[in-house]
Amino acid sequence: MTDNLSRELLAMMHDQLVAAYPNEGGGFLLGREEHGRATILEITPVHNIFPEAEQYHRYAMTPQDWMRLEDEADARGLTLLGFYHSHPDSPAVPSEYDRVHALPNFIYIIVSVLKTDPVETRVWRLLEDRSRFDEYALEVTQG
Amino acid sequence: MASIKIPTPLRQYTGGQAEVTISGRTVGEGLHDLVRQYPALGPHIYEDGVRRGFVNVFLGSEDIRFLQDEDTPLAPDSKLRIVPAIAGG
Numbered sequence: 001m002t003d004n005l006s007r008e009l010l011a012m013m014h015d016q017l018v019a020a021y022p023n024e025g026g027g028f029l030l031g032r033e034e035h036g037r038a039t040i041l042e043i044t045p046v047h048n049i050f051p052e053a054e055q056y057h058r059y060a061m062t063p064q065d066w067m068r069l070e071d072e073a074d075a076r077g078l079t080l081l082g083f084y085h086s087h088p089d090s091p092a093v094p095s096e097y098d099r100v101h102a103l104p105n106f107i108y109i110i111v112s113v114l115k116t117d118p119v120e121t122r123v124w125r126l127l128e129d130r131s132r133f134d135e136y137a138l139e140v141t142q143g
Numbered sequence: 144m145a146s147i148k149i150p151t152p153l154r155q156y157t158g159g160q161a162e163v164t165i166s167g168r169t170v171g172e173g174l175h176d177l178v179r180q181y182p183a184l185g186p187h188i189y190e191d192g193v194r195r196g197f198v199n200v201f202l203g204s205e206d207i208r209f210l211q212d213e214d215t216p217l218a219p220d221s222k223l224r225i226v227p228a229i230a231g232g
Binding site for chain 2: 024026050057058059060061063065066067070073074079080083085095097098100101103104105106108110129130
Protein backbone atom coordinates (compact mmCIF):
# COMPACT_ATOMS: atom_id res chain seq x y z
CA MET A 1 0.00 0.00 0.00
CA THR A 2 1.10 3.56 -0.67
CA ASP A 3 0.38 6.79 1.13
CA ASN A 4 1.32 10.11 -0.36
CA LEU A 5 2.18 13.66 0.59
CA SER A 6 3.71 16.58 -1.25
CA ARG A 7 7.39 17.43 -1.35
CA GLU A 8 6.53 20.79 0.27
CA LEU A 9 4.77 19.16 3.27
CA LEU A 10 7.58 16.67 3.71
CA ALA A 11 10.10 19.53 3.77
CA MET A 12 8.01 21.37 6.40
CA MET A 13 7.88 18.23 8.53
CA HIS A 14 11.64 17.69 8.23
CA ASP A 15 12.38 21.34 9.12
CA GLN A 16 10.25 21.07 12.28
CA LEU A 17 11.82 17.81 13.38
CA VAL A 18 15.38 18.99 12.72
CA ALA A 19 14.62 22.14 14.76
CA ALA A 20 13.43 19.92 17.64
CA TYR A 21 16.72 17.93 17.66
CA PRO A 22 18.11 16.57 19.97
CA ASN A 23 14.56 16.19 21.28
CA GLU A 24 11.65 14.42 19.65
CA GLY A 25 9.09 16.48 17.76
CA GLY A 26 5.79 15.51 16.23
CA GLY A 27 2.34 16.40 15.04
CA PHE A 28 -0.83 15.27 13.29
CA LEU A 29 -1.54 14.35 9.69
CA LEU A 30 -4.84 15.47 8.13
CA GLY A 31 -6.19 14.54 4.74
CA ARG A 32 -8.34 12.04 2.93
CA GLU A 33 -8.35 8.27 2.63
CA GLU A 34 -9.90 6.26 -0.18
CA HIS A 35 -9.60 2.54 -0.74
CA GLY A 36 -6.91 2.26 1.91
CA ARG A 37 -4.72 4.90 0.25
CA ALA A 38 -4.16 8.08 2.20
CA THR A 39 -3.43 11.52 0.81
CA ILE A 40 -1.91 13.77 3.45
CA LEU A 41 -3.05 17.34 2.81
CA GLU A 42 -1.92 19.09 5.98
CA ILE A 43 0.52 18.60 8.82
CA THR A 44 -0.03 20.22 12.22
CA PRO A 45 2.94 20.41 14.60
CA VAL A 46 1.99 19.76 18.22
CA HIS A 47 3.93 20.64 21.35
CA ASN A 48 5.80 17.81 23.11
CA ILE A 49 4.48 17.68 26.70
CA PHE A 50 6.96 15.10 28.00
CA PRO A 51 9.31 16.48 30.70
CA GLU A 52 12.29 18.18 29.00
CA ALA A 53 14.78 15.63 30.35
CA GLU A 54 12.89 12.79 28.63
CA GLN A 55 12.18 14.50 25.31
CA TYR A 56 15.28 13.04 23.63
CA HIS A 57 13.46 9.69 23.46
CA ARG A 58 9.81 10.42 24.29
CA TYR A 59 7.03 12.39 22.71
CA ALA A 60 3.46 12.99 23.87
CA MET A 61 0.67 15.42 23.18
CA THR A 62 -2.31 16.47 25.27
CA PRO A 63 -5.79 14.95 24.89
CA GLN A 64 -6.98 18.49 24.23
CA ASP A 65 -4.75 18.60 21.12
CA TRP A 66 -6.39 15.41 19.86
CA MET A 67 -9.92 16.74 20.49
CA ARG A 68 -9.20 20.07 18.84
CA LEU A 69 -7.65 18.54 15.70
CA GLU A 70 -10.25 15.77 15.38
CA ASP A 71 -13.15 18.25 15.76
CA GLU A 72 -11.52 20.50 13.17
CA ALA A 73 -11.01 17.61 10.74
CA ASP A 74 -14.61 16.40 11.21
CA ALA A 75 -16.00 19.91 10.68
CA ARG A 76 -13.97 20.38 7.48
CA GLY A 77 -14.75 16.98 6.00
CA LEU A 78 -11.15 15.84 6.43
CA THR A 79 -9.83 12.79 8.22
CA LEU A 80 -7.39 12.71 11.11
CA LEU A 81 -5.10 10.30 9.31
CA GLY A 82 -2.21 9.84 11.64
CA PHE A 83 0.69 11.10 13.64
CA TYR A 84 4.34 11.79 12.86
CA HIS A 85 7.31 12.03 15.16
CA SER A 86 11.09 11.92 15.09
CA HIS A 87 13.61 9.44 16.41
CA PRO A 88 16.74 11.51 17.12
CA ASP A 89 19.90 9.48 16.45
CA SER A 90 17.78 6.32 16.04
CA PRO A 91 16.36 4.39 13.08
CA ALA A 92 12.92 5.28 11.69
CA VAL A 93 11.37 2.08 12.96
CA PRO A 94 8.68 1.83 15.66
CA SER A 95 9.83 1.09 19.18
CA GLU A 96 7.96 -1.18 21.58
CA TYR A 97 6.78 2.01 23.28
CA ASP A 98 5.35 3.13 19.93
CA ARG A 99 3.52 -0.19 19.46
CA VAL A 100 1.94 -0.21 22.92
CA HIS A 101 0.56 3.30 22.38
CA ALA A 102 -0.60 2.77 18.79
CA LEU A 103 -3.99 2.31 17.13
CA PRO A 104 -4.81 0.41 13.93
CA ASN A 105 -6.10 2.33 10.89
CA PHE A 106 -3.75 5.20 11.75
CA ILE A 107 -0.62 6.29 9.91
CA TYR A 108 2.61 6.55 11.89
CA ILE A 109 5.35 8.45 10.09
CA ILE A 110 8.73 8.21 11.80
CA VAL A 111 11.67 10.38 10.75
CA SER A 112 15.19 9.47 11.80
CA VAL A 113 17.09 12.71 12.52
CA LEU A 114 20.88 12.83 12.81
CA LYS A 115 21.78 16.36 13.91
CA THR A 116 20.78 18.51 10.93
CA ASP A 117 19.79 15.68 8.63
CA PRO A 118 16.41 13.96 8.36
CA VAL A 119 18.11 10.84 7.07
CA GLU A 120 15.15 8.48 6.76
CA THR A 121 11.34 8.82 6.59
CA ARG A 122 9.24 5.68 6.89
CA VAL A 123 5.51 5.00 7.16
CA TRP A 124 3.95 2.38 9.42
CA ARG A 125 0.51 1.09 10.42
CA LEU A 126 -0.34 -1.17 13.33
CA LEU A 127 -1.84 -4.54 12.43
CA GLU A 128 -5.41 -5.17 13.63
CA ASP A 129 -4.19 -7.76 16.14
CA ARG A 130 -1.79 -5.14 17.57
CA SER A 131 1.14 -7.57 17.23
CA ARG A 132 3.39 -5.41 15.05
CA PHE A 133 3.55 -2.61 12.48
CA ASP A 134 3.44 -3.09 8.71
CA GLU A 135 5.47 -0.74 6.56
CA TYR A 136 3.76 1.28 3.82
CA ALA A 137 5.37 2.97 0.85
CA LEU A 138 5.43 6.76 0.83
CA GLU A 139 4.95 8.50 -2.50
CA VAL A 140 6.26 12.06 -2.45
CA THR A 141 4.38 14.17 -4.98
CA GLN A 142 5.30 17.50 -6.57
CA GLY A 143 3.67 20.69 -5.35
CA MET B 144 -29.58 7.96 25.89
CA ALA B 145 -25.97 8.78 26.61
CA SER B 146 -23.63 8.97 23.66
CA ILE B 147 -19.93 8.43 23.05
CA LYS B 148 -17.69 9.91 20.38
CA ILE B 149 -15.38 7.40 18.74
CA PRO B 150 -11.81 8.37 17.74
CA THR B 151 -11.27 8.45 13.98
CA PRO B 152 -9.05 5.33 13.71
CA LEU B 153 -11.63 3.20 15.54
CA ARG B 154 -14.69 4.31 13.53
CA GLN B 155 -14.04 1.42 11.17
CA TYR B 156 -15.38 -0.81 13.95
CA THR B 157 -18.62 1.21 14.41
CA GLY B 158 -19.64 1.12 10.77
CA GLY B 159 -18.11 4.54 10.19
CA GLN B 160 -20.21 6.23 12.88
CA ALA B 161 -18.43 9.02 14.75
CA GLU B 162 -20.91 8.94 17.62
CA VAL B 163 -23.03 6.09 18.98
CA THR B 164 -25.55 5.78 21.78
CA ILE B 165 -24.82 3.67 24.83
CA SER B 166 -26.71 2.61 27.91
CA GLY B 167 -25.58 2.09 31.48
CA ARG B 168 -25.71 3.67 34.91
CA THR B 169 -21.98 4.40 34.99
CA VAL B 170 -19.20 5.18 32.53
CA GLY B 171 -17.88 1.64 32.97
CA GLU B 172 -21.26 0.13 32.11
CA GLY B 173 -21.52 2.46 29.14
CA LEU B 174 -18.10 1.38 27.84
CA HIS B 175 -19.03 -2.27 28.21
CA ASP B 176 -22.28 -1.62 26.34
CA LEU B 177 -20.24 0.00 23.57
CA VAL B 178 -18.06 -3.11 23.24
CA ARG B 179 -21.15 -5.35 23.42
CA GLN B 180 -22.60 -3.47 20.42
CA TYR B 181 -19.28 -3.32 18.54
CA PRO B 182 -17.14 -6.26 19.70
CA ALA B 183 -14.23 -5.46 17.35
CA LEU B 184 -13.56 -2.36 19.46
CA GLY B 185 -12.82 -4.52 22.49
CA PRO B 186 -9.12 -5.36 21.95
CA HIS B 187 -8.30 -1.69 21.35
CA ILE B 188 -10.03 -0.46 24.52
CA TYR B 189 -9.37 -3.28 26.96
CA GLU B 190 -6.48 -5.64 27.66
CA ASP B 191 -7.30 -8.57 29.94
CA GLY B 192 -10.47 -6.79 31.01
CA VAL B 193 -8.68 -3.60 32.06
CA ARG B 194 -8.95 -0.34 30.09
CA ARG B 195 -5.72 0.29 28.20
CA GLY B 196 -3.55 3.02 29.64
CA PHE B 197 -3.63 5.14 26.50
CA VAL B 198 -7.43 5.11 26.30
CA ASN B 199 -8.59 8.35 27.90
CA VAL B 200 -12.32 8.78 28.42
CA PHE B 201 -13.80 12.25 28.79
CA LEU B 202 -17.22 13.18 30.16
CA GLY B 203 -17.79 16.55 28.56
CA SER B 204 -14.44 18.28 29.04
CA GLU B 205 -13.45 16.27 32.13
CA ASP B 206 -11.12 13.26 32.10
CA ILE B 207 -13.00 10.56 34.06
CA ARG B 208 -9.76 9.82 35.97
CA PHE B 209 -10.39 13.13 37.76
CA LEU B 210 -14.02 12.21 38.46
CA GLN B 211 -14.91 8.73 39.70
CA ASP B 212 -13.23 6.98 36.77
CA GLU B 213 -15.47 4.17 35.47
CA ASP B 214 -17.80 4.56 38.49
CA THR B 215 -18.75 8.07 37.29
CA PRO B 216 -22.55 8.15 36.93
CA LEU B 217 -24.02 8.48 33.44
CA ALA B 218 -27.05 10.69 32.82
CA PRO B 219 -29.37 10.23 29.82
CA ASP B 220 -27.82 13.29 28.17
CA SER B 221 -24.19 12.48 29.07
CA LYS B 222 -21.69 12.88 26.25
CA LEU B 223 -18.60 10.70 26.52
CA ARG B 224 -15.58 10.73 24.26
CA ILE B 225 -12.68 8.34 23.78
CA VAL B 226 -9.43 10.24 23.31
CA PRO B 227 -6.29 8.20 22.64
CA ALA B 228 -3.18 9.40 24.41
CA ILE B 229 -0.82 9.93 21.51
CA ALA B 230 2.75 9.19 22.40
CA GLY B 231 5.90 7.91 20.77
CA GLY B 232 9.47 7.18 21.60
